[in-house]
Amino acid sequence: MAEQKKSLLNVHSYSKECAERYDGADLQQTKTSDGPPLIQMKLSDAIFDLCRANSLWPLTFGLSCCAIEMMCCGMARFDMARYGAEVFRPSPRQSDLMIVAGTVNRKMAPALVTLYEQMPAPRYVIAMGNCAVAGGPFAVEANYDVVLGVDKLIPVDVYIPGCPPRPEALIEGILQLQEQITGKRFPFPQNKMPEGA
Amino acid sequence: MEIFYSLLPELIRIVIAAICGAVIVFGNALVMGYAERKLAGHIMFRPGPMEVGPHGIYQLVIDGLKLMGKQLVIPKNADTPLFMLAPLIAFAPVFVPLLVIPFSDKIQGFDLDVGLLLILAFASINVLAILIGGWSSNNKYSLFGAIRSVAQNVAYEIPMLISLLAIIFMTNTFSLKEIAAAQSPVWFVVIQPLAFLIYIVAMVAETNRAPFDLPEAESELTAGFHTEYSGMSFSLFVLGEYANMFIVCSVATVFFLGGDSGIPLPYFEYTGIIWFLLKVYLLMFFLIWIRWTYPRTRFDQLMNFCWKYLIPFSLVNLLITVVMVKLL
Structure with a gap:
């Protein structure tokens, strides 16, 4: 059962798919980059990366219906707290992870970019749901207002497709982000939950 | 030189007490942070931190290290010296009250005659730190949070003090050790239940915790007075908050629950x-x-509750105590 479910969780990292879709050129102009850290030491970097991966505090930030699934993810049945990611900080200064959960309008875009720029340096973005990934059902001729993919505005680390994606998919996305940060896949789940939980 | 030798034992005592205080502050923050997240989880019927170490016990160490590695943002229009000073003012004074708390008969930094006054004086510096932090951030949410915090803490210090004053009248001393020793047959929570209730309510408000966490109400004020603080400066505020919780709970234990008995x-x-x-x-x-x-x-409910109920009740309690002390 668990194996079957795992195959359904199809989460794409920021890699080939994204580069193919946008050819890179479009992205480079718009996205703001943090650059490499000033001081680089291998051991301390490894330790700090481990810490960052296991305490991703998300920003309290939901744009539309995907946010309901994100909230569900913090509740009893799925519980992001198991990975230390339940501390939803209201202030962008104290958060590490922005989960763009929903449709980004042209009107919302400046606020989203401001919030992203207000987050301090080791910061990560998850684009959750079809709208945030590539516009979803709004990617049509008649569209005049929806930004087709949040990666036109800010750099995205992990894409989670789905309309909306299930909470397991968001947890899988967080695990993928942990893998990107530390270079190692954390076993899922380390502590076995009772059947049906 | 002779003065130095005569003072040496006292100096060693101060150093040891300060080190123990630091251990208590950091250890308490680790334990309480973990307990808070784990208990929050269990109250909401979920496991809480689980994957970092067995049952997530390393979660707070990991969080602390991560906060150390975060970028420190100073807003462009902030008052930079004050902005950097505020977390230190919130964090540094919590060591001093720990010196006079009698953990047991023999484990105490100093037994001051004015122990209670020292604790209350240093505990109220926290308000100053919040005000400085809120003002210097140059952010409307921070400023609102700071103003609320000052109004709330100044108001709730009065019933807190008066409820403790009733105990002072009974024991005739400010020394915490003697107050703890004075309740050897019966704890003061039995004799002064009203004062205990008022102190508990005022204690929650003093430490800015829910249901009285108006200074950092995230539904209205983003994160209140520490909206602009990131990384380590934010965690210093949190350390200060947990240490303050420890101090007010210690005072409640000494005054009402019999200290180490x-x-x-x-x-x-x-x-x-x-x-x-x-x-x-x-x-x-x-x-x-x-x-x-x-x-x-x-x-408004918060302020009304303090000025219309807690302060009159604590005054009545004080009056009754004084009359009873005079009569008996």
Whole structure:
């Protein structure tokens, strides 16, 4: 059962798919980059990366219906707290992870970019749901207002497709982000939950 | 030189007490942070931190290290010196009250004659730190949070003080050790239940915790006075908050719950610390419990509750105590 479910969780990292879709050129102009850290030491970097991966505090930030699934993810049945990611900080200064959960309008875009720029340096973005990934059902001729993919505005680390994606998919996305940060896949789940939980 | 030698034991005592204070502050923050997240999880019927170490016990160490590695943002229009100073002012004074708290008969930094006054004086510096932090951030949410915090803390200090004053009238001393020793037959919580209730309510408000966490109400004020603080400066505020919780709970234990008294263990002058810490952490558990159980009050309700109920009741309690002390 668990194996079957795992195959359904199809989460794409920021890699080939994204580069193919946008050819890179479009992205480079718009996205703001943090650059490499000033001081680089291998051991301390490894330790700090481990810490960052296991305490991703998300920003309290939901744009539309995907946010309901994100909230569900913090509740009893799925519980992001198991990975230390339940501390939803209201202030962008104290958060590490922005989960763009929903449709980004042209009107919302400046606020989203401001919030992203207000987050301090080791910061990560998850684009959750079809709208945030590539516009979803709004990617049509008649569209005049929806930004087709949040990666036109800010750099995205992990894409989670789905309309909306299930909470397991968001947890899988967080695990993928942990893998990107530390270079190692954390076993899922380390502590076995009772059947049906 | 002779003066130096005569002062040497005292100096060593100060150093040891300060080191123990630092251990308590950081250890308490680790334990309470983990307990808070784990209890919050269990109250909401979910496991809480689980994957970092067995049952997530390293979660707070990991969080602390991560906060150390975060970028420190200073807003462009902030008052930079004050902005950097505020977390230090919130964090540094918490070491001093720990010196006078009698953990057991023999484990105490100093037994000052004015122990209570020292604790109250240093505990109220926290308000100044919040005000400085809110003002210097140059952010409207921070400023609102700071103003609320000052109004709330100044108001709730009065019933807190008056309820403790009733005990002072009964024991005739400000020294915490003697107050703890004065309740050997009966704890003061039995004799002064009203003062205890008022102190508990004022204690929750003083430490800015839910249901009275108006200074950092995230539904209205983003994150209140520490909206602009990131990384380590934010965690210094949190350390200060947990240390303040420890201090007010210790004061409640000394004044109402008999200090280190309990079932006597061998070497009771030293092992009394077990009972003391047990009572303190039970009170802290109570604080966490009500935080995750009750919704936030409205600000006018909060202030009305203090000025219209707590202060009159504490004054009446004080009056009755004074009359009874005079008569008996």
